[in-house]
Amino acid sequence: MPRFAANISLLFAELPYLDRFQAAAAAGFEAVEILYPYELAAKETQRALLANGLQLLLINAPPPNYTGGMPGYAAVPEGTDRFQRDIRRVLRYAEALKAGKIHVMAGYAKGEAARQTFIENLQWAADRAPEQQFTIEPLNSGDQPGYFLDDYNLAVEVLDAVDRPNVGLQYDAYHAQMIHGDALKVWETFGSRAVHVQIGAAPGRCEPGTGPVDFQKLFEAIDASGYTGWVSAEYTPSTRRTEDSLGWLG
Ligand SMILES: O=C(O)C(=O)[C@H](O)CO
Numbered sequence: 001m002p003r004f005a006a007n008i009s010l011l012f013a014e015l016p017y018l019d020r021f022q023a024a025a026a027a028g029f030e031a032v033e034i035l036y037p038y039e040l041a042a043k044e045t046q047r048a049l050l051a052n053g054l055q056l057l058l059i060n061a062p063p064p065n066y067t068g069g070m071p072g073y074a075a076v077p078e079g080t081d082r083f084q085r086d087i088r089r090v091l092r093y094a095e096a097l098k099a100g101k102i103h104v105m106a107g108y109a110k111g112e113a114a115r116q117t118f119i120e121n122l123q124w125a126a127d128r129a130p131e132q133q134f135t136i137e138p139l140n141s142g143d144q145p146g147y148f149l150d151d152y153n154l155a156v157e158v159l160d161a162v163d164r165p166n167v168g169l170q171y172d173a174y175h176a177q178m179i180h181g182d183a184l185k186v187w188e189t190f191g192s193r194a195v196h197v198q199i200g201a202a203p204g205r206c207e208p209g210t211g212p213v214d215f216q217k218l219f220e221a222i223d224a225s226g227y228t229g230w231v232s233a234e235y236t237p238s239t240r241r242t243e244d245s246l247g248w249l250g
């Protein structure tokens with residue numbers, strides 16, 4: 001079985017932010033990801049990680065957060081100044097929190113200029129912080145209408161054009177199933193490009209087992225592929241308490 005981590009922006013969301021770290025550790029997780037840790041000074045998140053012996057796997061760029069923030073500027077042709085400013089800030093957070101990976105969000109844009117902008121911005125970020133691993137993740141257009149990166153084929157075309165060792169694919173079973181209708185097949189086709197993995201059932205984005213994706217098979221395929229990184233649970237629990245949604249961990 002893969003090593004599982006908790007995305008504490010979605011899991012344990014019934015608790016105040018700083019209480020989620022202890023809850024994740026008590027549930028047996030040793031690693032977490034946080035989509036938008038920017039509402040507090042990095043020091044506070046750092047303390048919570050340390051106090052609970054947790055490793056931080058991933059944060060999103062850009063700030064600020066879900067509520068009101070744009071989902072990135074990396075592919076927005078007129079957004080390059082904003083993109084670079086955001087990346088500088090995110091890198092400060094990532095350094096303070098020892099975040100292993102930064103998910104760079106593409107934003108709302110379409111067409112050739114957007115594609116070129118995305119490629120050049122990713123190259124800029126990759127060259128500015130060669131020690132930092134960056135990821136890109138296709139998001140389904142039902143949740144994010146107009147989001148540039150909405151397909152796994154497009155993601156690998158972009159990665160090939162970016163051609164930097166520190167920019168890779170973030171595979172998410174929920175989005176893969178929503179976009180292409182078969183999360184397992186998407187893994188089999190594109191999994192070799194993945195540097196980070198997230199899971200959630202589709203279409204409800206609840207815990208594994210609440211939709212048609214066969215997670216047992218998916219976990220076996222992930223193991224068989226040689227992927228040795230973390231698999232992060234990124235879903236909205238169907239239960240009131242997150243702990244009660246964790247039966248799939250076995
Ligand atoms: O929506 C997702 O699946 C993500 O991982 C994004 O990072 C959301 O911000």
Ligand SMILES: [Mg+2]
Nearest residue numbers: 137172198234
């Ligand atoms: Mg995801």
